[in-house]
Every structure is written in C-alpha cells, then in structure tokens.
Amino acid sequence: MLKTFPKGGVHPPENKLSAGQKIESLAIPKQVSIPISQHIGAPAKPLVKKGDVVKTGQVIAESGGFVSANIHSSVSGKVAKVDAIMDASGYKRPAVIIDVEGDEWIETIDRSADLKKDFNLEAQDIVKKVLEAGIVGMGGATFPSHVKLSIPPGKKADVLILNGVECEPYLTSDDQLMLEKPEEILVGTQILMKALGVNRAIIGIENNKPDSIKIMTDLAKSYQGIEIQPLKVQYPQGGEKQLIKAVINREVPSGGLPIDVGAVVHNVGTTFAVYEAIQKNKPLIERVVTVTGKSVSKPCNLMVRVGTPVSDLIEFAGGLPADTGKVINGGPMMGKALNTVEIPVTKGTSGILIMNEKEASRREVQNCIRCAKCVSVCPMGLSPYLIQQLSEKAMWDEVESEKATDCIECGSCMYTCPSDRPLLDYIRLGKSTVMSIIRARQQK
Amino acid sequence: MSKLLSVSPSPHVAGNYSVKKIMYGVIIAMLPALFVSIYYFGLGAIKVTLIAVLSAIFFEWLIQKLFLKGKSTIADGSAIITGMLLAFNVPSNLPCWIIIVGSFVAIAVGKMTFGGLGNNPFNPALVGRVFLLISFPVDMTRWPIPEPLKFSLTDATTGATPLAILKEGVKNGTPVDQLMSKMPDYMDYFIGQMGGSLGEVSAIALIIGGIYMLMRKIITWHIPVSMIGAIALFTGILWLVDPTQYADPLFHLLTGGVLLGAIFMATDMVTSPMTPAGQLVFGLGIGIITVVIRVFGAYPEGVSFAILIMNAVVPLLNKAFKPKRFGEEVNNG
Ligand code: SF4
Ligand code: SF4
Numbered sequence: 001m002l003k004t005f006p007k008g009g010v011h012p013p014e015n016k017l018s019a020g021q022k023i024e025s026l027a028i029p030k031q032v033s034i035p036i037s038q039h040i041g042a043p044a045k046p047l048v049k050k051g052d053v054v055k056t057g058q059v060i061a062e063s064g065g066f067v068s069a070n071i072h073s074s075v076s077g078k079v080a081k082v083d084a085i086m087d088a089s090g091y092k093r094p095a096v097i098i099d100v101e102g103d104e105w106i107e108t109i110d111r112s113a114d115l116k117k118d119f120n121l122e123a124q125d126i127v128k129k130v131l132e133a134g135i136v137g138m139g140g141a142t143f144p145s146h147v148k149l150s151i152p153p154g155k156k157a158d159v160l161i162l163n164g165v166e167c168e169p170y171l172t173s174d175d176q177l178m179l180e181k182p183e184e185i186l187v188g189t190q191i192l193m194k195a196l197g198v199n200r201a202i203i204g205i206e207n208n209k210p211d212s213i214k215i216m217t218d219l220a221k222s223y224q225g226i227e228i229q230p231l232k233v234q235y236p237q238g239g240e241k242q243l244i245k246a247v248i249n250r251e252v253p254s255g256g257l258p259i260d261v262g263a264v265v266h267n268v269g270t271t272f273a274v275y276e277a278i279q280k281n282k283p284l285i286e287r288v289v290t291v292t293g294k295s296v297s298k299p300c301n302l303m304v305r306v307g308t309p310v311s312d313l314i315e316f317a318g319g320l321p322a323d324t325g326k327v328i329n330g331g332p333m334m335g336k337a338l339n340t341v342e343i344p345v346t347k348g349t350s351g352i353l354i355m356n357e358k359e360a361s362r363r364e365v366q367n368c369i370r371c372a373k374c375v376s377v378c379p380m381g382l383s384p385y386l387i388q389q390l391s392e393k394a395m396w397d398e399v400e401s402e403k404a405t406d407c408i409e410c411g412s413c414m415y416t417c418p419s420d421r422p423l424l425d426y427i428r429l430g431k432s433t434v435m436s437i438i439r440a441r442q443q444k
Numbered sequence: 445m446s447k448l449l450s451v452s453p454s455p456h457v458a459g460n461y462s463v464k465k466i467m468y469g470v471i472i473a474m475l476p477a478l479f480v481s482i483y484y485f486g487l488g489a490i491k492v493t494l495i496a497v498l499s500a501i502f503f504e505w506l507i508q509k510l511f512l513k514g515k516s517t518i519a520d521g522s523a524i525i526t527g528m529l530l531a532f533n534v535p536s537n538l539p540c541w542i543i544i545v546g547s548f549v550a551i552a553v554g555k556m557t558f559g560g561l562g563n564n565p566f567n568p569a570l571v572g573r574v575f576l577l578i579s580f581p582v583d584m585t586r587w588p589i590p591e592p593l594k595f596s597l598t599d600a601t602t603g604a605t606p607l608a609i610l611k612e613g614v615k616n617g618t619p620v621d622q623l624m625s626k627m628p629d630y631m632d633y634f635i636g637q638m639g640g641s642l643g644e645v646s647a648i649a650l651i652i653g654g655i656y657m658l659m660r661k662i663i664t665w666h667i668p669v670s671m672i673g674a675i676a677l678f679t680g681i682l683w684l685v686d687p688t689q690y691a692d693p694l695f696h697l698l699t700g701g702v703l704l705g706a707i708f709m710a711t712d713m714v715t716s717p718m719t720p721a722g723q724l725v726f727g728l729g730i731g732i733i734t735v736v737i738r739v740f741g742a743y744p745e746g747v748s749f750a751i752l753i754m755n756a757v758v759p760l761l762n763k764a765f766k767p768k769r770f771g772e773e774v775n776n777g
Pocket of ligand 2: 385
C-alpha cells in the first residue's frame with residue numbers, strides 16, 4: 001500500500017495535459033513588469049529609478065524586513081518607470097518596469113548548464129545566499145525561503161521534506177523539472193540539508209509521475225541521506241501538514257508549524273532555485289510555468305523570465321481560445337482567477353490554466369442535504385457545512401470554536417458538495433474575520 | 445484582448461456530484477424491492493406506489509408555489525423518494541384517499557414546513573406513515589396475503605403480519621415455538637413471501653438495494669450495521685434467556701421493516717448524524733428502541749417510531765460526535 005495522508009482528501013481528474021512536454025525557453029519580451037511584492041510579507045524597497053540601466057540578475061529592490069525577499073532584474077535594459085500595475089492579486093501594486101535591451105547578465109553569474117555537485121559553505125552562509133537570491137516558496141505560497149531555513153531558537157529540525165507532489169490537477173512544472181534537472185534538485189537538497197543541519201531528506205512524489213519517481217530514485221542512490229517516497233495520488237497532499245503526515249506520519253499540532261514536529265518542507269522548484277543560487281550564483285529571475293487547459297492548442301511547460309506578461313505565455317501556447325471563460329493563476333483547486341491576462345509572471349506563478357466558458361461557470365446552489373461528504377473529505381477534520389452556515393449568520397464565536405482558522409483553503413469540501421454550496425467562500429470569510437478578532441484580542 | 449473573464453474564488457472545479465444523482469441513485473436502489481412487492485401484491489402495489497409518488501410530487505410543487513416561492517425542487521427526486529418510501533411502509537390495499545392524506549402529511553408537515561429538502565429534522569415518509577398509523581389504525585394493519593402474480597384489484601384475502609401474530613400469541617401465553625410453526629419459514633421471509641407493508645417484505649431485494657447504495661457511496665455501512673447489530677444482539681440475549689417468551693434474532697431482523705428501515709430510512713442523510721461515530725450511536729439507538737417497543741410496547745413493530753425518536757436526537761449527536769480535527773490531539777510517538 002502506497003503511503004498517503006489518512007484523513008479526508010479528494011481525487012479530481014488529473015488532466016495533466018502538458019505532462020512530458022520539454023521545458024522550452026520563452027523569448028524575452030520587449031518590456032517586463034517586476035512587482036516588488038511577489039512574496040508573503042513586507043514588499044521589497046525599490047533601489048532603481050526611471051532611466052537607470054540594469055543588468056540581468058542585478059538587485060532592483062531589496063528585502064523590506066525579515067519576512068520579505070530581494071527582487072532582481074530578470075532582463076537587461078533601462079528602467080522605464082516604477083509604477084503601480086495590476087498584478088495577480090487583482091490590485092494595482094508597485095512594480096519596476098524595464099524596457100529590454102539585449103540580455104546582458106551580471107558577470108558573477110555562471111550561465112553554463114554544467115552540473116556542479118560540490119559546495120563548501122557553512123549553514124549560515126547558505127541561508128544568507130538564499131536570502132540574497134530572493135528565493136521564495138515556488139509551489140505557490142511564496143513564503144520567503146530563508147525564513148524557513150532559520151530555525152527558531154528552542155526548535156530543532158531532524159528531517160527535510162521536499163514537495164514533489166504537484167497534487168493540483170493540470171500542473172506539470174515540478175514534474176518536468178524533476179525529469180530534466182534531477183541532479184540539480186538532489187544537489188539543492190543536500191545544500192538545504194546542510195543549511196538545516198539534518199542528515200535525512202525525503203522527496204515525496206505522487207504515483208502519477210512514474211518517470212520522475214524512477215529517475216529520482218535511481219540518482220538519489222548516490223546521494224547520502226536522500227530518499228524518494230512515492231505517494232498515492234490524493235489531493236491536497238501538497239499541503240505541508242498533509243505531506244508531513246503522509247511521509248513521516250507526524251501530525252503538526254493545530255495552529256503549529258512543521259518545525260514543531262522537527263520537519264521543514266520545501267518545494268522541488270524552490271530546491272532547484274537554491275541549487276542555482278548557491279552553485280551558479282544565480283538569483284531567482286526565471287521559473288518554469290505550465291500553460292494548459294482543455295481548449296489550449298499547445299499545452300506546454302515554459303521557462304519564463306519573471307515579469308513577462310501572462311499574455312505572452314498564452315500566445316506561445318497557441319493563443320487565448322475563443323471559448324475562454326476563466327484564466328487561472330495556479331491550479332484549479334487553489335489558483336486565483338485573473339481578471340486580465342496583462343499581468344506579469346511572478347516567482348509564485350506555477351501555472352496558467354485556461355478554462356472554457358462551460359467549466360468556468362459555477363453550478364446553481366441548492367440546500368445543504370446534510371450528506372456529510374464535506375465533513376468526510378476535509379483533510380483538517382473540520383465541519384465545512386457548519387462553518388459555512390455559522391459564517392453566513394456572522395456567528396463569529398462559533399466560527400472560532402469550530403476552528404475555521406485550521407482551514408487550509410484546499411477546496412476539497414466545495415469540490416465534493418453535491419449541492420454546490422459556496423462552502424469555501426464563507427469559510428474564508430469566517431477564517432479571516434476570526435483571525436482579525438484574535439489579533440485584536442491579543443493587542444489588548 | 446477585450447474578452448471579459450469570469451473571476452471567482454477557488455476552487456474552480458467541482459466534482460461530478462449532484463443532489464439529483466444521489467436521489468435517483470436511491471430510487472434505483474428501491475426498485476428491486478418494488479418489483480418483489482408487485483410480484484406478491486400485484487396491482488395493489490403499483491397503485492399505492494403511483495398514488496403516493498404522484499401526490500407527493502404534487503404537494504411539493506403546490507406548497508413551493510404557494511408559500512416557499514423560489515424555483516420548484518420537484519425535479520431533484522427527493523419527493524419521489526418520500527412517495528416511494530411512504531408506499532413501502534403501508535399495506536398494498538390501503539384506500540387511495542388515505543395514501544393521499546399520508547403523502548400530504550409527509551410532504552407538507554414532514555418536509556416543507558421546515559423549508560424543504562435538507563431542513564427537515566424528521567424523515568418525511570415516516571412522519572406520514574406514523575400519522576396514518578395513529579389516525580387509521582384499522583386500515584393500516586389489514587395486510588393482504590401475498591399471492592404471486594395475481595394481478596387483480598379485487599380485495600385480496602388479508603391476514604396478520606408475523607410480528608402481529610407473535611405479539612398476540614405471546615400476550616395469550618402461547619409458547620413462541622408453537623407460534624412459529626404457524627408462520628412462513630425463513631426462506632419465505634428472505635424472499636418476501638409474507639404479510640406486511642409493501643416494500644418491507646423482501647430481505648434479499650432490500651439488501652441488493654443497500655449494496656448498490658454502498659457501492660455508489662450514497663450511504664455508508666455505519667447506520668445499517670449498528671442498527672441491525674443492536675437488534676440482533678438485544679433480541680439474541682432475550683432469546684437465550686427465555687426462548688419460549690422471545691423470538692430468535694433472525695426472525696426479528698427479517699420481519700417488520702427492520703431492513704427497510706436500516707437500509708433506506710435510517711440512512712436518510714438529511715435526518716442522520718454527520719460523523720461515523722454519531723452514525724454508529726444513532727443506529728444503536730434505533731436498534732435498542734425498536735426492540736423495546738416490539739417486546740415491551742403496545743405496537744408489534746417499532747422501527748418507524750425508533751427512527752423518528754432518534755431523528756430528534758441527531759442535533760445532539762452532531763454536537764457530541766464531532767469529526768476528529770487534524771492536529772487536535774497529537775501523538776507523534
Ligand atoms: S474546510 Fe478548509 S481544509 Fe477543510 S476541505 Fe474545506 S477548504 Fe479544505
Ligand atoms: S457536502 Fe454540501 S450538501 Fe453535503 S453536508 Fe456538506 S454542505 Fe451539505
């Protein structure tokens with residue numbers, strides 16, 4: 001029996017249309033817009049102004065606090081302006097807009113494709129370089145990686161878990177990266193192990209990626225302390241808590257963090273970025289993005305410079321289909337619907353999913369028939385039907401005691417509900433309201 | 445690119461599930477039992493079922509139109525289920541107008557007064573059935589004798605149900621084994637050759653329906669198993685204590701609508717608990733109450749009352765048996 005997490009979960013149709021498509025480099029656009037807030041935490045502080053000439057890889061905005069990240073130019077050229085633009089959040093936020101001229105990289109970056117295995121850096125130097133390279137969680141959460149590598153006093157990590165699960169339907173960027181850059185990921189894993197002071201790492205990969213599992217398993221034999229753990233396909237296995245439970249059977253306490261059970265989780269894409277930062281001196285300026293959808297003529301995996309307009313990616317994949325109803329930044333379960341494709345790719349853009357009009361419309365909401373399906377699929381053991389009703393009635397005390405704050409917003413409940421109830425919409429409302437109530441209480 | 449994109453929060457996909465699919469699944473699961481009752485009770489079974497279903501749909505439509513407004517819900521299939529379950533719970537020779545009254549009570553009082561599907565605390569068909577049992581005790585307990593493939597509407601000969609014979613006999617002091625010799629044997633019960641409500645007689649047909657619903661994940665095993673288990677255990681203990689006073693467990697399980705109740709009525713998702721633990725307790729409660737009514741109470745059978753009583757306890761069970769949260773009690777060895 002393959003391992004997985006024991007509580008709840010769903011198995012939506014996988015639709016990995018772009019599986020096996022080689023990563024192609026997308027042409028550098030004429031202009032890039034690089035948001036200064038591509039991560040969770042404080043926005044970075046711009047260091048450039050209109051008219052400045054920048055090189056590829058140069059820092060253009062510096063980290064604005066401990067939980068923040070540096071931003072680098074992904075192209076060479078001239079800064080056109082620093083201005084608010086629409087980004088994936090749907091809001092206008094500051095970004096550095098650069099007119100591209102050539103592609104001149106700063107000299108310290110090693111652009112060769114050679115695999116470089118050896119490194120000799122101390123833990124704190126690794127963390128420092130990760131910070132400098134502006135690396136954030138690339139699975140979509142965009143939490144600054146150096147923060148996760150800085151173990152709080154009194155805690156101790158004993159295992160590193162890598163997320164190669166890619167449990168969202170459609171997305172294939174991590175899968176393809178594991179196929180094409182397996183050794184780089186393994187070296188990156190060793191670097192992360194060194195940084196954390198652990199001698200064990202486990203890479204969890206779902207069983208619907210047999211080629212990745214095979215390649216990684218074969219290669220991992222020559223890397224000490226790294227195991228590959230195939231997992232049964234089940235959503236949301238990429239959730240940190242679910243992944244830890246599936247791989248090492250430890251349960252992160254409610255309200256706690258992975259480090260509370262001695263684990264640190266990173267995404268395989270992030271690990272590749274760490275490899276590049278440490279071994280090649282290359283900051284995070286490009287990433288793999290899956291462009292996919294049932295009506296898309298050429299579903300693909302693209303290596304894209306940060307700041308490239310999403311519309312360029314769609315153009316490459318054959319253009320926006322006529323029946324397009326929705327464009328999603330990320331996967332269908334947790335991604336964010338975009339109201340325009342004229343937004344830039346950022347560090348957290350794992351995929352662009354185009355849904356046709358029929359797929360895009362929600363079905364009509366019916367009464368809750370108390371079928372308990374939402375309860376049985378909730379990986380956090382909550383009662384979604386109840387939290388929904390309580391939030392709708394603004395009964396926040398009850399919402400709090402039902403632990404809406406534990407919700408990981410995976411959407412499994414809503415996916416399963418036969419009455420198509422807007423469960424997660426209300427649970428989100430309940431969760432954020434309760435969180436602000438709790439914050440207010442703590443401040444008193 | 446001027447195309448207007450639709451924007452909504454995640455998730456952006458929904459599974460291939462719907463209320464309709466669930467309801468029609470239940471209807472399909474009831475068909476074997478319906479066929480068996482048509483086989484044994486002939487046109488009477490068809491007539492009762494049709495009238496019950498049609499009047500249930502009609503009343504739901506009417507009440508929705510007059511009072512609740514909004515879109516009509518009759519297409520979701522739940523009114524058909526209520527109608528069929530009501531028919532399954534009455535004798536096949538019940539006069540038409542009584543059935544219509546039953547349907548009305550089931551839909552109007554049992555379901556629509558609470559706001560329609562999903563809001564009703566009690567199983568609507570049982571509300572209708574119990575109302576009829578109390579209002580028309582004579583008509584509701586005149587059971588036609590099963591006569592295979594005799595399709596006529598002339599009044600069939602009637603007789604008592606096995607449970608009624610048992611209750612009456614024990615009251616008069618006749619030992620159970622003597623009573624048993626007058627009854628159909630267990631194979632007949634299993635297939636459905638006995639007096640009784642039209643949908644309750646055939647164990648095998650009900651079990652087939654139950655397996656179908658389990659396979660389609662419409663129900664889970666918890667309620668039927670705990671309810672049947674409780675009845676078997678409780679009647680088994682009584683039988684071991686005094687076999688001349690009490691019938692054996694198999695007799696209890698195969699008669700008086702235990703299987704119909706366990707598979708189709710106690711499992712009604714609207715009126716049963718949300719978690720497996722709650723469902724186990726719910727089934728246990730129904731089983732125990734059923735036996736108490738049968739053995740010590742005034743009615744020969746007790747499934748309907750037991751389910752309704754436990755329906756009332758569901759909100760409490762939902763409070764008492766919450767799902768276990770992830771990371772609530774952590775034991776990481
Ligand atoms: S309540 Fe939250 S954690 Fe549970 S299934 Fe719904 S979205 Fe996922
Ligand atoms: S899945 Fe939908 S219908 Fe079923 S209990 Fe949950 S909210 Fe109600």
